Amino acid sequence: MTKEQKKFLKKQKIYKRLILITQVSLFIFLILIWQILSDKNIINSFITSSPRNIIKTLITLYKENNLFFHIYTTLKETLISFTLTTIISLIISILLYHYNFLSKVVEPYLIILGSMPKVALGPIIIIWIGANIKGIITMAILISIIVSIQSIYNGFIQTDKLKIKLLQTFKASKKKILLNVVIPSNKETIINTLKINISMCLIGVIMGEFLTSKAGIGYLILYGSQIFNLNLVMTGIFILLILSVILYYLLILFTKEKH
């Protein structure tokens, strides 16, 4: 390695580290400001809560055996709706790809359903499905599934035509084309859709828990706001933040290329 190359690499390393250090210190700085401002009573900690109060609330929840119960509830609902969304949207995308007529018929319906705010369907879901975990999961699926179908299907129809033609020269059936070209060449699209799905499902679950629930982080936040306990609200949001980051990175870890 030349001297210049070494110098260049060192510079890049320093630059990267500088970004990380700035990111972390910005976070610490904001938390500190928040704490100091509420300690000095410049902001009203009854309304804004404070980092210390959030930690205290977390400890209380943990001591009351409530912390992991609520996290577990939300996590369970999210993972169930994520799995169902993924499976259903993959199946529907395959069907739409396979039956051109069907996809043409369904197209305007997908657009309408996609552009409609699904939260508005909340009350109907509660009446039809029930004010329970099933209703919450339905809500989450509804919120995520249309986008999921649209992006996977769009990926499918944009598959390299030459690769498809190549398989046709091997006299491959439509099924073989799907399994050997369309799905493998859309691996990237599918993984990206999963990343969107996991956060959309979490949004849907929280929406659902706002509408109807006895447990979960959405319930915690809503309950906190009803009794005007802003510490509880902020703690709920904080847990949610951690949860969504963990879910996102777990997904990246699971879908990472082996080679």
Added chain:
Amino acid sequence: MNTTNKILSVKHLSKIYNTLEGETNCLSDISFEVNEGDFITIIGPSGCGKSTILNIIAGLENKYQGNVNFTSNCEIGYMLQEHSLFDWLTVEENALLGLKIKKQLTKENINYVISLLKKYNLYEFKNSYPKNLSGGMKQRLALIRTLAFKPRILLLDEPFSALDYQSRLSVSDDVYKIIKNENKTAIMVSHDIAESISMSNKIIVLSKRPATIKNIHNINLSINKGPIENRKAKEFSTYYDQLWKEIDKND
């Protein structure tokens, strides 16, 4: 190479496309014959329907008028515009893809593919992925994939069109030598006059749409050492001028 064993004859081939804008006449009364060992190039202005002829021969298009007759039952290999290698498969898996799809992964066939990979210097890369190969190696791999089920006729649809000029020369030389080495008959579509003369013994000149056959040239070069060397033959420029004039008028 001077065998007169006819293996394919195309007679009065016509093709009409129906679209919302109306009928488009794509091919009109195309007839030619292919002998064993021929390297035929079909040349003509872009969009005239050259590839359609290959698609019909390959059986990918069923709606046409006229006849395509094979004198014996022969397998056809089709090499497309780009190498179209699957980047999620290894070199070996790519080479075996056609056999896998056709459910012909017999020991004998696999050994044949491995022998081709060895012969054309790809075997040591059998476990790497296409992204690690050079342009020429990719093209050789695509050709081996096509050769895997021992086709007698190879169809080449502008196989070098995605390459820059230098690579085009060396890759065409590679591909030509492999085709001759393996004793294959080839029908290539091209719009490059020099490439056509340097590779083929027969050139079919098509007119613009609807494509008719303008002329069929028999090419006889005094040098026969592959596309790069062949360009040095003294007859080369005469052929070039003839074809240039013919094709130019059509545009």
